[in-house]
Amino acid sequence: MEITPSILTADFARLGETLEEAVDAGINWIHMDVMDGNWVVNRTITFGPALIKSIRDRLGPEVTIDCHLMITNAEETWQQYAEAGVDIVISHIEAVDDFPALITEMRQAGIGVGCVLNPDTPAEDVLSLLPELDLVLVMSVVPGKGGQSFMPEVEDKVRAFRAAIDEQEFNGGRTVKLMIDGGIKDHNAAMVAEWGIDIAVVGSGLINDQGSIVDNLAAIDQALG
Secondary structure, eight states: OEEEGGGGOOGGGGHHHHHHHHHHHHOOOEEEEEBBBSSSSSOOOOHHHHHHHHHHHHHHHHHHEEEEESOOOOHEEEEEEEOOOOOTTEEEETTTTTHHHHHHHHHHTOOEEHHHHHESOTTTTTTTTTTOOOOEESSSOOOTTTTTOOOGGGHHHHHHHHHHHHHHHHHOOOOOEEESSSSSHHHHHHHHHHHHHHHEETTTSSSSSSSSSSHHHHHHHHHHO
């Protein structure tokens, strides 16, 4: 299971140094949480394409960067994030009116397509899209709601996606990455890996004041065995 940092717990005054530290520690996938102050329940604004472009310019082309759009108008603005240099745009199934149309537009632009669903959204809302997706992100917390703990009840949903993705790949279909985000730390990393997760987003469990990224990543890797 690959680990990707969410930058929301970083000191933004030192963001470039922090991300270089992450890359030097062996991380090659960066997760960008974009909130527009409207769609998420706490009305938080995080950052937009300008910051993402700065990160791409600093880290270079070798690092994979995705952006998780927790916004109301992903269908109208995803091009800005593609132009900023992200490899994959991940949009919420709950916030997009016509996801198949969005997939078509993004494919034509040559950008990777991800779909994310909230903890209370059933897998069935996304399973039919799997043949056209590059990534599925299962939220294990409610986006934008602070102070939450990891929600283990998403296990069945994760396993349903794992089985469907494996079947699709076995039959010659598209390879789809399975990602989880929310409350992942060293104590539960092995559990979600066993569920079949490919990529785990880790925020405060990786970027915090208690240890370096190298040390925190080592703790997660040790837990994973």
